[in-house]
Amino acid sequence: MNACQATQKRTYRTAPAAWRVIQRQHPIKSRQNSAAYRCPHCHQWHITTHCRHDHPVDWPLRKLAWLEREARV
Numbered sequence: 001m002n003a004c005q006a007t008q009k010r011t012y013r014t015a016p017a018a019w020r021v022i023q024r025q026h027p028i029k030s031r032q033n034s035a036a037y038r039c040p041h042c043h044q045w046h047i048t049t050h051c052r053h054d055h056p057v058d059w060p061l062r063k064l065a066w067l068e069r070e071a072r073v
């Protein structure tokens with residue numbers, strides 16, 4: 001598997017691939033805090049988990065990820 005050199009995270013080539021891993025690995029409750037997002041460094045997809053109370057600094061990326069998921073599923 002590839003890893004991002006900028007973030008050291010595992011990369012996924014498509015948003016649905018990342019979402020499938022989220023669905024497989026996380027129970028429903030924590031799934032709400034997990035998101036796939038496109039990395040600005042490697043331009044592939046990573047999985048991130050955030051507490052709901054965190055500052056949503058990655059919201060634009062997350063919104064894009066949601067839209068892409070809706071479009072492709």
Ligand SMILES: [Zn+2]
Pocket residue numbers: 004005006007039040041042043044046
């Ligand atoms: Zn990356």
